[in-house]
Amino acid sequence: MGHSAYLVSLDKQAREDLEKRLHSRQSGKCFICDRAIDLILQKGDLDVDHIDPLVEQGLDEENNFALTHASCNRSKGASDLRIARRMAEFEILQSAAQDKGERGANLGHLLTKHGGGKAKLIIQREAGKVKYSMSAIGDNKIYEVPSYMDKLSGMEYFFAVLPLAYLHHDDRINPRSIGSNIRGLIEEFMKKRPQLHVSLAWWAPDAEGAGEVKVFDGQHKAAAQILLGVEALPVRVFLEPDTNVLLQANTNAGGKLRQVAFDPAVMRHLGSSIFLERVQQYQQMKGLEKNDYSFSESDLVKFFKGEHREMQRYIVDSARAAVTKHKDNRLMDFVEWSGKTANQPLSYSAVERTFFSEFLYMKALTTPLDDGMERGDNPRYLEREQLVRLMTLFSDIFFAGKWDPDVGGRQLESRLQKGEMIKEEHLRAWRVAREEILGSIVEWIRLVIENYFAYTGKMVDKKRILHVKLPEELWDRLSAFLINLSKLPCWVDKNLSNTVFGAKQNFDFWRTIFKTGKSTSGVQVLAQPLDLNTLIVEYKN
Numbered sequence: 001m002g003h004s005a006y007l008v009s010l011d012k013q014a015r016e017d018l019e020k021r022l023h024s025r026q027s028g029k030c031f032i033c034d035r036a037i038d039l040i041l042q043k044g045d046l047d048v049d050h051i052d053p054l055v056e057q058g059l060d061e062e063n064n065f066a067l068t069h070a071s072c073n074r075s076k077g078a079s080d081l082r083i084a085r086r087m088a089e090f091e092i093l094q095s096a097a098q099d100k101g102e103r104g105a106n107l108g109h110l111l112t113k114h115g116g117g118k119a120k121l122i123i124q125r126e127a128g129k130v131k132y133s134m135s136a137i138g139d140n141k142i143y144e145v146p147s148y149m150d151k152l153s154g155m156e157y158f159f160a161v162l163p164l165a166y167l168h169h170d171d172r173i174n175p176r177s178i179g180s181n182i183r184g185l186i187e188e189f190m191k192k193r194p195q196l197h198v199s200l201a202w203w204a205p206d207a208e209g210a211g212e213v214k215v216f217d218g219q220h221k222a223a224a225q226i227l228l229g230v231e232a233l234p235v236r237v238f239l240e241p242d243t244n245v246l247l248q249a250n251t252n253a254g255g256k257l258r259q260v261a262f263d264p265a266v267m268r269h270l271g272s273s274i275f276l277e278r279v280q281q282y283q284q285m286k287g288l289e290k291n292d293y294s295f296s297e298s299d300l301v302k303f304f305k306g307e308h309r310e311m312q313r314y315i316v317d318s319a320r321a322a323v324t325k326h327k328d329n330r331l332m333d334f335v336e337w338s339g340k341t342a343n344q345p346l347s348y349s350a351v352e353r354t355f356f357s358e359f360l361y362m363k364a365l366t367t368p369l370d371d372g373m374e375r376g377d378n379p380r381y382l383e384r385e386q387l388v389r390l391m392t393l394f395s396d397i398f399f400a401g402k403w404d405p406d407v408g409g410r411q412l413e414s415r416l417q418k419g420e421m422i423k424e425e426h427l428r429a430w431r432v433a434r435e436e437i438l439g440s441i442v443e444w445i446r447l448v449i450e451n452y453f454a455y456t457g458k459m460v461d462k463k464r465i466l467h468v469k470l471p472e473e474l475w476d477r478l479s480a481f482l483i484n485l486s487k488l489p490c491w492v493d494k495n496l497s498n499t500v501f502g503a504k505q506n507f508d509f510w511r512t513i514f515k516t517g518k519s520t521s522g523v524q525v526l527a528q529p530l531d532l533n534t535l536i537v538e539y540k541n
């Protein structure tokens, strides 16, 4: 809160009167969260603060004051009430979306809230120009603007400023949700900096010649401006494009080209939708029924030979996405999807470099897609279900009910060194989730599995280890192994905080510790090397 000479000068009665006036001016609602304020019940827990901050030449007078819940004003680190207010609106949309099981709010949610996504546009295409009108919202002017040809792709497009009612969100090409980094954009726009790039959209007519203008790129800048009350946005609209080409361009932009900051989980999701589309294309072009899956992943790679490298990636993306989106995968509750807020112990990329790289088969299979479906031993099905079970087992032993998101992981080791009391199970969760440690643990999990098959005399393809059904007896071993592992004192040993848990290490560092009990620098981390035979025996207590 900025220091206010005016507020300090008020006596108790004058302050109460001011709160009452602001309360009625704001229709009884908090300036930030827009929920009701009760002057009696919430007495003493209310703040009066400047709307335009004093540091930005805001005035120290009543017109520039707003009434808020004290917690709303303080918890957000809100240096600026105007930003806190937009972020509060965004966060309400965000949690509403998450309550419905979605990953978060996207441009579609914001449009709906602000009267967008309602109308279709009728466009008349003529040589070098397009005509349209927006009569659905009472704007009867006939707009006539030039259209252009994108030389290399042959796609036609035009530029327009369209009211929100005519804008729709395309969650197929852009399945991303909006991240909390939107705050930065809101701040930029509030400082009167202009939008540098226009959002991208596409349009295609239905039988009546009308079509939705679907925004597929630039949703963050669109969303930030909508939150700031903007009612129309500039867009570049592609006319009747091949949306698969746009989808692919957008995927590549995030991957190879890095034009936009895409998180890897979204890349996988896109790859997986392209895979499903290729399957359908293949069926159509081969004249197969929709439910005919008698061809293999490898047939697809051969068929789309112009993009065989991408096809291979889409196959793996699809396998990965099926595991991450699986409703029973409880490990995903502890994964930070993007950014580095450390509210969760695991990063998505750590999951990729451990569980996925160890257990997902990365090549195209030569067996039919539906091979063994009735018997329940389809290899991709087994791989998915068993990997989900394994990840959930891990989560139940190390994370569920143990990791405390309110304590979080930011600077955890140094907080520990400074004497902060951290619950042991929370510390353990944080430590085992480090990529280099999890990587070594996952190698040992594999060892438990391979050792079991060796011991039962069964030959398995090590690269496709989860394509075989793991017997319950082996699951018991895996569970015993992880439970015993969780009891190692090193996970909760504070003295190791500034040695082995200090700097980030590589996989080999922990491989060596598991194998010898000591770190390469000679620190004794375990009483003795890990011993498989002891660890797979159920811990009795």
Ligand SMILES: [Zn+2]
Binding pocket: 030, 031, 032, 033, 034, 035, 068, 069, 072
């Ligand atoms: Zn509030």
